[in-house]
């Protein structure tokens with residue numbers, strides 16, 4: 494059904510228009526409590542075996558929606574109803590900004606990939622806080638991903654992140670410092686430990702100051718050299734953060750023919766994303782929560798990431814190619830596979846193939 498809709502309709506319209514159409518429909522779903530609850534009852538993970546606890550937060554299933562789909566936190570409930578075990582909203586910046594000029598989103602269907610150079614288009618932290626503050630009709634675990642406002646110079650980056658954190662940490666189940674998107678000039682320089690240390694320390698102070706102490710994670714790029722992955726992992730431990738999300742999109746173009754500028758996601762990112770996860774696990778063991786994202790398409794991929802040491806797994810590009818039942822199917826398949834392998838708790842398999 495979705496394949497038909499995709500080939501006959503969605504793939505023929507501009508990718509960003511298709512995205513706005515989808516988000517509009519999902520927002521509509523969010524305003525219809527009866528439908529939303531019915532969808533949630535049908536599609537949200539409810540098998541107790543799928544439940545995960547990470548950094549003190551309870552997740553109904555390990556597979557969540559990666560940042561970038563719900564930039565303004567407008568369809569958290571709808572995505573949760575569709576079966577995502579958590580929804581990471583954003584990237585949100587302290588100030589509203591339009592992002593880069595269109596076109597800025599490109600499908601690569603043959604490669605099951607996407608290139609985007611959106612540039613953190615979003616309505617700003619205040620608007621996101623208002624959206625998140627609206628009453629929730631269905632349970633949802635919400636991660637809030639924050640980034641730097643484009644016009645803010647690097648020297649003032651920490652203050653800009655802190656402004657977003659103050660607004661949003663109290664409303665988040667976990668907070669993410671995004672220093673890895675390729676579409677804000679200079680952003681990825683913040684991954685260098687000497688710049689990252691003061692930035693993470695400042696945001697952590699805000700996250701620690703909320704009534705429930707909001708867990709804090711950092712999201713890294715797949716293009717870091719292995720030693721830099723290790724350095725960020727060491728810093729994350731040193732500062733007492735809760736985890737690392739790996740990875741964002743890549744500026745590499747291995748396995749694709751398109752030369753559009755921006756970040757590449759989907760299948761071509763799979764191998765590198767998995768390699769970064771393995772590297773992190775080898776470095777930190779189970780001392781940090783690792784969230785794996787990049788090229789996840791199906792239950793085999795999720796299983797592999799769990800075995801390699803991820804406690805949570807995320808995806809975005811797969812949603813474009815597999816449609817709205819994607820998360821539901823992944824959780825259903827995972828529960829079946831657990832039963833087949835005699836696994837009753839995901840903790841039994843996390844990190845089992847890690848070196």
Ligand SMILES: Cc1cc2nc3c(=O)[nH]c(=O)nc-3n(C[C@H](O)[C@H](O)[C@H](O)COP(=O)(O)O)c2cc1C
Pocket residue numbers: 559560561562583584598607609611613638671674712740741742757758759760762786787788789807808809810811
């Ligand atoms: C259109 C698009 C927009 C994205 N925007 C963001 C963003 O704002 N912040 C962020 O941290 N990651 C963003 N991402 C990266 C995803 O969260 C994810 O890390 C990456 O796409 C790899 O996962 P995937 O292969 O499952 O898509 C975006 C990805 C896509 C495709």
